[in-house]
Amino acid sequence: MVNKKIIEQNLDAWSQSPFDKETISKVHKLKDTNNEDFNDSFYTDLSFGTGGMRGVVGVGPNRVNKYTFGRNTQGISNYINKHSSNESESVVIAYDCRNDSKYLAKQVADTFSANNIKVYLFDSIRPTPELSYAVVKLNCICGIVLTASHNPPEYNGYKVYWKDGGQIVPPIDKNLINEINSTDYSKINFDRNESLIEIIGEEIDNQFIKDSILNGKVGDSNREDYKIVFTPLHGTSHKILPEVLKGAGYTDLHTVKEQEIPDGNFPTVKSPNPEEPEALKMAIALARDIDADIVIGTDPDADRVGIAIKDQDGEYMIVNGNQMMVILTDFLLSKRKKLDKSFFIGSTIVSTQMISNIAKSYNVDIKLGLTGFKWIAKMINDFNDQKFIAGGEESYGFMVGDFVRDKDAITSSLLACEAGSEFKSNAINLIDYLINCYLKYGFYKEKLISIKKTGAKGSEEIKSIMNRLRTEKINKIDGSKLLLTQDFYKLEEVNEITGNKTALNFHKSNVLIFESEDGTRVAVRPSGTEPKIKFYFSVNMVLKSKELFKKSNTILNKKLERICEEFNF
Numbered sequence: 200m201v202n203k204k205i206i207e208q209n210l211d212a213w214s215q216s217p218f219d220k221e222t223i224s225k226v227h228k229l230k231d232t233n234n235e236d237f238n239d240s241f242y243t244d245l246s247f248g249t250g251g252m253r254g255v256v257g258v259g260p261n262r263v264n265k266y267t268f269g270r271n272t273q274g275i276s277n278y279i280n281k282h283s284s285n286e287s288e289s290v291v292i293a294y295d296c297r298n299d300s301k302y303l304a305k306q307v308a309d310t311f312s313a314n315n316i317k318v319y320l321f322d323s324i325r326p327t328p329e330l331s332y333a334v335v336k337l338n339c340i341c342g343i344v345l346t347a348s349h350n351p352p353e354y355n356g357y358k359v360y361w362k363d364g365g366q367i368v369p370p371i372d373k374n375l376i377n378e379i380n381s382t383d384y385s386k387i388n389f390d391r392n393e394s395l396i397e398i399i400g401e402e403i404d405n406q407f408i409k410d411s412i413l414n415g416k417v418g419d420s421n422r423e424d425y426k427i428v429f430t431p432l433h434g435t436s437h438k439i440l441p442e443v444l445k446g447a448g449y450t451d452l453h454t455v456k457e458q459e460i461p462d463g464n465f466p467t468v469k470s471p472n473p474e475e476p477e478a479l480k481m482a483i484a485l486a487r488d489i490d491a492d493i494v495i496g497t498d499p500d501a502d503r504v505g506i507a508i509k510d511q512d513g514e515y516m517i518v519n520g521n522q523m524m525v526i527l528t529d530f531l532l533s534k535r536k537k538l539d540k541s542f543f544i545g546s547t548i549v550s551t552q553m554i555s556n557i558a559k560s561y562n563v564d565i566k567l568g569l570t571g572f573k574w575i576a577k578m579i580n581d582f583n584d585q586k587f588i589a590g591g592e593e594s595y596g597f598m599v600g601d602f603v604r605d606k607d608a609i610t611s612s613l614l615a616c617e618a619g620s621e622f623k624s625n626a627i628n629l630i631d632y633l634i635n636c637y638l639k640y641g642f643y644k645e646k647l648i649s650i651k652k653t654g655a656k657g658s659e660e661i662k663s664i665m666n667r668l669r670t671e672k673i674n675k676i677d678g679s680k681l682l683l684t685q686d687f688y689k690l691e692e693v694n695e696i697t698g699n700k701t702a703l704n705f706h707k708s709n710v711l712i713f714e715s716e717d718g719t720r721v722a723v724r725p726s727g728t729e730p731k732i733k734f735y736f737s738v739n740m741v742l743k744s745k746e747l748f749k750k751s752n753t754i755l756n757k758k759l760e761r762i763c764e765e766f767n768f
Contacts, residue, residue, distance in 0.1 A: 300346070642748075
């Protein structure tokens with residue numbers, strides 16, 4: 200239930216100083232014209248989570264605006280000034296194509312500089328992986344990128360990176376959250392110090408492009424003979440990715456012209472999310488017209504990449520994040536020599552288990568983290584006695600090497616072209632290679648279902664679903680007896696056959712995983728960036744021959760349908 204007293208208190212606070220006249224006017228206009236939106240804007244604070252902040256742009260404490268972002272920045276500035284031994288710390292700020300990103304980036308830069316912190320501010324929109332790269336290159340203590348990734352146009356966000364180039368992780372994340380939560384809006388200093396703000400651009404671009412090619416160009420093929428269709432989906436990769444591909448030798452590149460220009464309204468798509476088939480519709484249409492070898496689409500901040508390739512019938516098929524991770528990881532490992540357990544790859548607890556079989560086959564170590572790419576980046580620091588090769592997750596994210604410490608659609612796109620081009624030179628395509636992987640490592644198939652639950656009511660519904668799954672006994676999944684339950688909030692694994700309990704060595708997270716005796720897995724968690732609850736379904740079987748692929752695929756699809764019906768919320 201919405202607490203009316205809290206709404207009234209927040210309304211009173213936002214109706215006077217330190218909020219400016221324009222903000223106060225918008226607050227009262229919203230109250231008078233849209234009661235539902237007003238209540239949602241004022242019933243709570245938009246939380247700064249363990250990765251940053253994301254929400255709908257507007258006025259009020261539960262919205263993205265100069266004050267909520269200013270409070271974040273003031274809190275981080277306070278933390279840096281209290282705890283850093285370096286009196287000349289610096290931060291780097293990037294932003295994406297969202298309509299208000301440039302304005303908000305200026306406010307963030309102003310606040311850092313007002314707190315005597317040196318600011319490097321990109322001169323225009325840049326991909327998120329380039330921000331991660333710039334943090335280390337410029338020797339900054341912190342990096343900020345303003346992006347809502349693949350969310351709808353009304354969203355924006357504030358992602359925080361620390362000095363290793365990775366997103367904030369324990370204990371820094373909790374320390375920053377505490378500092379931000381203890382910062383009053385009246386303490387935000389917006390008084391820009393011009394002398395501490397330096398505009399950056401092409402020099403970082405050139406270094407990033409060079410290192411992206413250095414890490415991603417690993418194949419052996421006639422690159423000029425590989426035909427690529429590319430769409431930035433109106434986002435930040437529109438210049439950088441073509442330069443990387445051309446710099447690596449790919450000259451037959453075709454961009455979807457209607458989606459080439461950055462535009463925060465994303466006018467040609469319902470959602471700028473390469474996970475959604477609709478987002479790649481125009482690119483696939485162009486690919487059909489010119490008989491392209493591969494389709495590449497990146498989300499607005501260019502950390503996620505979607506890929507479409509020809510299937511056995513010559514139709515373009517979108518590979519999901521798990522399939523992409525399998526292809527890229529296996530291809531990359533096949534290019535390495537003298538591999539052993541001193542090397543490792545990374546993935547997450549909700550991604551395909553097939554990746555563990557690949558690691559075993561190449562005799563490299565594999566490490567699993569919680570959902571979110573920051574945990575893969577953290578592995579590089581935690582296991583610095585081992586060499587990191589690559590990491591991936593089911594949500595269309597992949598990272599090649601450690602020169603970037605977040606999912607990187609730029610270098611991953613190059614690697615995908617390297618794989619596809621080399622396979623083409625050997626008279627096979629990417630789908631053939633994927634099927635060969637299924638033959639070697641087992642045929643694993645996954646499906647994700649996201650259920651949207653907005654507002655205060657939606658938040659309660661998500662809590663109710665998680666509570667129900669924790670308390671109501673699950674005995675079987677699609678007729679197979681339940682083998683184990685993992686609760687990452689309790690940090691406990693229960694063997695449902697013996698009753699034995701073991702501790703899970705992870706940070707606490709609201710995730711449940713159920714696994715049956717036949718290897719079927721169901722993972723459930725609330726999204727950390729959207730008002731959704733997500734169900735991850737995974738099934739598998741032995742693929743005995745390439746000729747049985749279609750039949751086996753049908754069997755697994757039907758099994759997934761049945762399991763989805765069992766978990767119908």
